[in-house]
Amino acid sequence: MARISEQTIQQIIDTSDIVEVISSRIELKKRGINFWALCPFHSEKTPSFSVSPTKQIYTCFGGCGAKGGAINFLMEYDKLNFYDAITKLAQMYSIEIEIDEQAKQKQNVKSQLLEIYSIASIYYHTQLADIKSEEYLNYLKSRNINDEMISIFNIGCSNKNTSPKLLDVLREKKFSAEAMKKAGLFINTKNGYVETFNSRVIFPIKNPNGEVIAFAGRVLEKNPKLRKFINSYDSPIYYKSKNFYGLDITKDYIQKEKSVFLVEGQWDVVRLYQNNIKNVVGIGGTSLTDLQASLIKLYTSN
Ligand code: ZN
Secondary structure (H helix, E strand, O other): OOOEOHHHHHHHHHHOOHHHHHHOOOOOEEEOOEEEEOOOOOOOOOOOEEEEOOOOEEEEOOOOOOEEOHHHHHHHHOOOOHHHHHHHHHHHOOOOOOEOHHHHHHHHHHHHHHHHHHHHHHHHHHHHOOHHHHHHHHHHHHOOOOHHHHHHOOOEEEOOOOOOOHHHHHHHOOOOHHHHHHHOOEEEEOOEEEEOOOOEEEEEEEOOOOOEEEEEEEEOOOOOOOOOEEEOOOEOOEOHHHOOEOHHHHHHHHHHHOOOEEEOOHHHHHHHHHOOOOOEEEOOOOOOOHHHHHHHHOOOOO
16 A cells, blocks of 8 residues: 555546546446436436536536546545555556655555554454453453454453563564554553553454554453553554544444444444444544544445
8 A cells, every 4th residue: 555656646637537437337328428327326216427528527416416536436436545546547547656755654654553553453352362361351241242242343451461562572573663653552661661551451443444553442440540441542544533443344234224323432332233233333532523424424424
Protein backbone atom coordinates (compact mmCIF):
# COMPACT_ATOMS: atom_id res chain seq x y z
CA MET A 1 0.00 0.00 0.00
CA ALA A 2 2.62 2.48 -1.02
CA ARG A 3 1.95 6.11 -1.90
CA ILE A 4 1.40 6.82 -5.55
CA SER A 5 3.08 9.87 -7.09
CA GLU A 6 1.02 12.91 -8.14
CA GLN A 7 2.14 12.43 -11.76
CA THR A 8 0.79 8.88 -11.85
CA ILE A 9 -2.51 10.01 -10.35
CA GLN A 10 -2.81 12.75 -12.99
CA GLN A 11 -1.96 10.31 -15.77
CA ILE A 12 -4.64 7.91 -14.55
CA ILE A 13 -7.22 10.68 -14.39
CA ASP A 14 -6.31 11.80 -17.92
CA THR A 15 -6.30 8.29 -19.40
CA SER A 16 -9.33 6.69 -17.82
CA ASP A 17 -12.71 7.01 -19.47
CA ILE A 18 -15.74 7.14 -17.21
CA VAL A 19 -18.02 5.32 -19.65
CA GLU A 20 -15.56 2.41 -19.89
CA VAL A 21 -15.06 2.30 -16.14
CA ILE A 22 -18.75 2.37 -15.22
CA SER A 23 -19.84 0.02 -18.00
CA SER A 24 -17.33 -2.52 -16.69
CA ARG A 25 -19.56 -2.67 -13.60
CA ILE A 26 -23.13 -1.89 -14.71
CA GLU A 27 -24.96 -1.85 -18.03
CA LEU A 28 -25.23 1.59 -19.63
CA LYS A 29 -27.58 2.61 -22.45
CA LYS A 30 -26.85 5.56 -24.73
CA ARG A 31 -29.59 8.18 -24.96
CA GLY A 32 -28.67 11.52 -26.54
CA ILE A 33 -25.11 12.46 -25.71
CA ASN A 34 -25.16 10.75 -22.32
CA PHE A 35 -25.37 7.19 -21.05
CA TRP A 36 -28.06 6.03 -18.62
CA ALA A 37 -28.64 3.24 -16.13
CA LEU A 38 -30.62 2.31 -13.05
CA CYS A 39 -28.78 4.01 -10.22
CA PRO A 40 -26.49 1.48 -8.51
CA PHE A 41 -26.54 3.51 -5.29
CA HIS A 42 -30.27 3.59 -4.59
CA SER A 43 -33.15 1.44 -5.69
CA GLU A 44 -35.32 2.71 -8.54
CA LYS A 45 -37.47 1.47 -11.42
CA THR A 46 -36.63 4.02 -14.11
CA PRO A 47 -33.05 4.96 -15.00
CA SER A 48 -32.02 8.32 -13.54
CA PHE A 49 -28.30 7.61 -13.32
CA SER A 50 -26.54 9.57 -16.05
CA VAL A 51 -22.95 9.30 -17.26
CA SER A 52 -21.50 12.16 -19.27
CA PRO A 53 -18.61 11.27 -21.60
CA THR A 54 -17.92 14.95 -22.26
CA LYS A 55 -17.80 16.03 -18.63
CA GLN A 56 -16.40 12.66 -17.48
CA ILE A 57 -18.79 12.56 -14.53
CA TYR A 58 -21.79 10.56 -13.36
CA THR A 59 -24.84 12.12 -11.74
CA CYS A 60 -27.91 10.54 -10.17
CA PHE A 61 -31.06 12.58 -10.79
CA GLY A 62 -33.10 10.16 -8.71
CA GLY A 63 -32.46 11.94 -5.45
CA CYS A 64 -29.67 9.90 -3.85
CA GLY A 65 -27.09 12.57 -4.63
CA ALA A 66 -24.52 10.25 -6.20
CA LYS A 67 -22.09 12.24 -8.30
CA GLY A 68 -18.41 12.13 -9.25
CA GLY A 69 -15.70 10.96 -11.58
CA ALA A 70 -14.29 7.54 -12.42
CA ILE A 71 -12.30 7.35 -9.17
CA ASN A 72 -15.32 8.25 -7.03
CA PHE A 73 -17.36 5.62 -8.82
CA LEU A 74 -14.88 2.85 -8.05
CA MET A 75 -14.54 4.02 -4.45
CA GLU A 76 -18.30 3.94 -3.97
CA TYR A 77 -19.18 0.93 -6.06
CA ASP A 78 -16.25 -1.36 -5.15
CA LYS A 79 -15.98 0.16 -1.64
CA LEU A 80 -12.33 1.07 -2.05
CA ASN A 81 -10.18 3.78 -0.56
CA PHE A 82 -8.71 6.39 -2.87
CA TYR A 83 -5.38 4.62 -3.42
CA ASP A 84 -6.94 1.24 -4.09
CA ALA A 85 -9.29 2.82 -6.63
CA ILE A 86 -6.33 4.49 -8.34
CA THR A 87 -4.46 1.16 -8.38
CA LYS A 88 -7.44 -0.58 -9.96
CA LEU A 89 -7.64 2.05 -12.70
CA ALA A 90 -3.89 1.77 -13.30
CA GLN A 91 -4.31 -1.98 -13.82
CA MET A 92 -7.27 -1.43 -16.13
CA TYR A 93 -5.27 0.96 -18.32
CA SER A 94 -1.86 -0.74 -17.90
CA ILE A 95 -0.35 2.38 -16.38
CA GLU A 96 2.83 1.82 -14.42
CA ILE A 97 2.56 3.14 -10.89
CA GLU A 98 5.31 5.47 -9.74
CA ILE A 99 5.92 5.69 -6.00
CA ASP A 100 6.44 8.94 -4.15
CA GLU A 101 9.73 8.33 -2.29
CA GLN A 102 9.10 10.70 0.59
CA ALA A 103 5.69 9.21 1.15
CA LYS A 104 7.29 5.78 0.98
CA GLN A 105 9.27 6.55 4.15
CA LYS A 106 6.05 7.42 5.96
CA GLN A 107 4.44 4.34 4.51
CA ASN A 108 7.28 2.30 5.89
CA VAL A 109 6.55 3.49 9.44
CA LYS A 110 2.87 2.74 8.85
CA SER A 111 3.52 -0.80 7.69
CA GLN A 112 5.81 -1.37 10.68
CA LEU A 113 3.07 -0.07 12.98
CA LEU A 114 0.56 -2.47 11.44
CA GLU A 115 3.00 -5.32 12.01
CA ILE A 116 3.68 -4.25 15.60
CA TYR A 117 -0.03 -4.12 16.34
CA SER A 118 -0.63 -7.44 14.64
CA ILE A 119 2.11 -9.12 16.71
CA ALA A 120 0.91 -7.45 19.93
CA SER A 121 -2.66 -8.53 19.25
CA ILE A 122 -1.66 -12.17 18.77
CA TYR A 123 0.55 -11.87 21.85
CA TYR A 124 -2.26 -10.55 24.08
CA HIS A 125 -4.69 -13.14 22.77
CA THR A 126 -2.20 -15.93 23.50
CA GLN A 127 -1.56 -14.61 27.02
CA LEU A 128 -5.23 -15.00 27.80
CA ALA A 129 -4.92 -18.77 27.23
CA ASP A 130 -2.02 -18.98 29.71
CA ILE A 131 -2.95 -20.76 32.93
CA LYS A 132 -1.60 -17.74 34.87
CA SER A 133 -4.22 -15.53 33.21
CA GLU A 134 -7.16 -17.31 34.78
CA GLU A 135 -8.39 -14.21 36.59
CA TYR A 136 -8.69 -12.36 33.26
CA LEU A 137 -10.61 -15.21 31.72
CA ASN A 138 -12.84 -15.45 34.79
CA TYR A 139 -13.46 -11.75 34.61
CA LEU A 140 -14.64 -12.07 30.98
CA LYS A 141 -16.90 -14.95 32.04
CA SER A 142 -18.29 -12.84 34.86
CA ARG A 143 -19.22 -10.26 32.22
CA ASN A 144 -20.95 -13.06 30.27
CA ILE A 145 -18.53 -13.09 27.36
CA ASN A 146 -18.28 -16.60 25.92
CA ASP A 147 -15.31 -18.39 24.33
CA GLU A 148 -16.64 -17.91 20.82
CA MET A 149 -16.68 -14.11 21.28
CA ILE A 150 -13.17 -14.17 22.76
CA SER A 151 -12.02 -15.86 19.60
CA ILE A 152 -14.08 -13.84 17.09
CA PHE A 153 -13.07 -10.50 18.63
CA ASN A 154 -9.52 -11.70 19.44
CA ILE A 155 -9.89 -10.55 23.03
CA GLY A 156 -6.68 -10.88 25.04
CA CYS A 157 -4.98 -9.70 28.18
CA SER A 158 -1.77 -8.05 29.28
CA ASN A 159 -0.65 -9.94 32.30
CA LYS A 160 2.68 -9.00 33.81
CA ASN A 161 3.04 -12.46 35.39
CA THR A 162 3.35 -14.29 32.09
CA SER A 163 6.35 -14.60 29.83
CA PRO A 164 7.82 -13.84 27.36
CA LYS A 165 7.40 -10.07 27.64
CA LEU A 166 5.86 -8.16 24.75
CA LEU A 167 8.87 -5.85 24.57
CA ASP A 168 11.19 -8.84 24.09
CA VAL A 169 8.94 -10.34 21.44
CA LEU A 170 8.94 -7.06 19.50
CA ARG A 171 12.66 -6.39 19.97
CA GLU A 172 13.45 -9.62 18.17
CA LYS A 173 11.76 -8.22 15.08
CA LYS A 174 14.05 -5.16 14.99
CA PHE A 175 11.47 -2.49 14.24
CA SER A 176 12.76 1.06 13.86
CA ALA A 177 12.92 3.20 17.00
CA GLU A 178 10.46 5.63 15.38
CA ALA A 179 7.88 2.92 14.75
CA MET A 180 8.26 1.51 18.27
CA LYS A 181 7.79 4.99 19.74
CA LYS A 182 4.77 5.82 17.60
CA ALA A 183 3.15 2.51 18.47
CA GLY A 184 2.67 3.86 21.99
CA LEU A 185 2.62 0.41 23.59
CA PHE A 186 5.31 1.25 26.16
CA ILE A 187 5.97 4.07 28.60
CA ASN A 188 9.54 5.00 29.36
CA THR A 189 9.89 5.27 33.16
CA LYS A 190 12.89 5.56 35.43
CA ASN A 191 12.55 1.83 36.03
CA GLY A 192 12.71 1.09 32.31
CA TYR A 193 9.92 0.48 29.83
CA VAL A 194 6.51 -0.53 31.14
CA GLU A 195 3.58 -1.62 29.03
CA THR A 196 0.94 1.05 28.43
CA PHE A 197 -1.77 -1.59 28.64
CA ASN A 198 -0.69 -3.31 31.83
CA SER A 199 -2.91 -5.68 33.83
CA ARG A 200 -5.85 -5.31 31.52
CA VAL A 201 -8.27 -7.20 29.33
CA ILE A 202 -7.36 -6.15 25.79
CA PHE A 203 -9.75 -5.50 22.92
CA PRO A 204 -8.00 -5.06 19.56
CA ILE A 205 -9.53 -2.29 17.46
CA LYS A 206 -9.34 -3.03 13.74
CA ASN A 207 -9.91 -1.09 10.55
CA PRO A 208 -12.63 -2.34 8.18
CA ASN A 209 -10.00 -4.53 6.45
CA GLY A 210 -9.41 -6.38 9.70
CA GLU A 211 -5.96 -4.95 10.44
CA VAL A 212 -5.30 -4.20 14.11
CA ILE A 213 -4.69 -0.46 14.50
CA ALA A 214 -5.26 0.22 18.20
CA PHE A 215 -6.18 -1.34 21.52
CA ALA A 216 -8.67 -0.66 24.26
CA GLY A 217 -7.78 -2.03 27.68
CA ARG A 218 -10.10 -2.62 30.62
CA VAL A 219 -8.85 -3.20 34.17
CA LEU A 220 -10.29 -6.01 36.24
CA GLU A 221 -12.89 -5.02 38.81
CA LYS A 222 -10.52 -5.67 41.69
CA ASN A 223 -8.01 -3.14 40.43
CA PRO A 224 -9.70 0.20 41.09
CA LYS A 225 -6.50 2.26 41.29
CA LEU A 226 -5.92 2.16 37.54
CA ARG A 227 -8.01 4.05 35.02
CA LYS A 228 -10.93 1.80 34.12
CA PHE A 229 -10.55 2.02 30.36
CA ILE A 230 -7.64 3.24 28.29
CA ASN A 231 -7.35 3.53 24.52
CA SER A 232 -4.46 3.84 22.10
CA TYR A 233 -3.67 7.41 21.18
CA ASP A 234 -4.02 8.58 17.60
CA SER A 235 -1.12 7.38 15.46
CA PRO A 236 -0.22 7.23 11.76
CA ILE A 237 -2.50 4.17 11.49
CA TYR A 238 -5.24 5.14 13.94
CA TYR A 239 -7.46 8.16 14.13
CA LYS A 240 -9.96 7.65 16.90
CA SER A 241 -12.73 9.80 15.49
CA LYS A 242 -12.58 7.97 12.16
CA ASN A 243 -12.95 4.39 13.34
CA PHE A 244 -15.50 2.07 14.85
CA TYR A 245 -15.04 -0.90 17.11
CA GLY A 246 -16.25 -4.13 15.49
CA LEU A 247 -16.89 -2.89 11.96
CA ASP A 248 -14.42 -5.36 10.44
CA ILE A 249 -16.55 -8.20 11.83
CA THR A 250 -20.03 -6.70 11.56
CA LYS A 251 -19.90 -4.91 8.18
CA ASP A 252 -21.47 -7.79 6.23
CA TYR A 253 -24.34 -8.01 8.73
CA ILE A 254 -24.85 -4.25 8.52
CA GLN A 255 -25.18 -4.49 4.74
CA LYS A 256 -27.46 -7.49 5.00
CA GLU A 257 -29.76 -5.85 7.58
CA LYS A 258 -29.48 -2.46 5.82
CA SER A 259 -29.17 -0.82 9.24
CA VAL A 260 -26.72 -0.46 12.09
CA PHE A 261 -26.92 -0.10 15.86
CA LEU A 262 -24.45 2.51 17.11
CA VAL A 263 -23.43 1.70 20.65
CA GLU A 264 -20.80 3.09 22.94
CA GLY A 265 -18.05 0.62 23.60
CA GLN A 266 -16.52 -2.81 23.36
CA TRP A 267 -18.80 -4.59 25.84
CA ASP A 268 -21.93 -3.36 24.08
CA VAL A 269 -20.72 -4.56 20.67
CA VAL A 270 -19.58 -7.98 21.88
CA ARG A 271 -22.67 -8.59 24.01
CA LEU A 272 -25.11 -7.64 21.25
CA TYR A 273 -23.19 -9.73 18.74
CA GLN A 274 -23.23 -12.68 21.13
CA ASN A 275 -27.00 -12.28 21.40
CA ASN A 276 -27.32 -12.44 17.64
CA ILE A 277 -27.72 -8.72 16.99
CA LYS A 278 -24.77 -8.54 14.66
CA ASN A 279 -25.33 -5.26 12.79
CA VAL A 280 -23.63 -3.20 15.45
CA VAL A 281 -20.55 -1.00 15.87
CA GLY A 282 -19.01 0.83 18.83
CA ILE A 283 -18.43 4.57 18.54
CA GLY A 284 -15.78 4.39 21.23
CA GLY A 285 -16.38 7.89 22.50
CA THR A 286 -19.14 10.15 23.67
CA SER A 287 -20.48 11.39 20.35
CA LEU A 288 -20.54 10.30 16.72
CA THR A 289 -18.13 12.32 14.56
CA ASP A 290 -18.66 13.50 10.98
CA LEU A 291 -15.85 11.21 9.84
CA GLN A 292 -17.49 8.22 11.50
CA ALA A 293 -20.80 9.15 9.90
CA SER A 294 -19.27 9.16 6.42
CA LEU A 295 -17.55 5.84 7.09
CA ILE A 296 -20.71 4.06 8.22
CA LYS A 297 -22.62 5.59 5.32
CA LEU A 298 -20.56 3.39 2.99
CA TYR A 299 -22.49 0.48 4.51
CA THR A 300 -25.89 1.91 5.46
CA SER A 301 -27.68 5.20 6.10
CA ASN A 302 -30.04 3.69 8.64
ZN1 ZN B 1 -29.16 7.29 -7.12
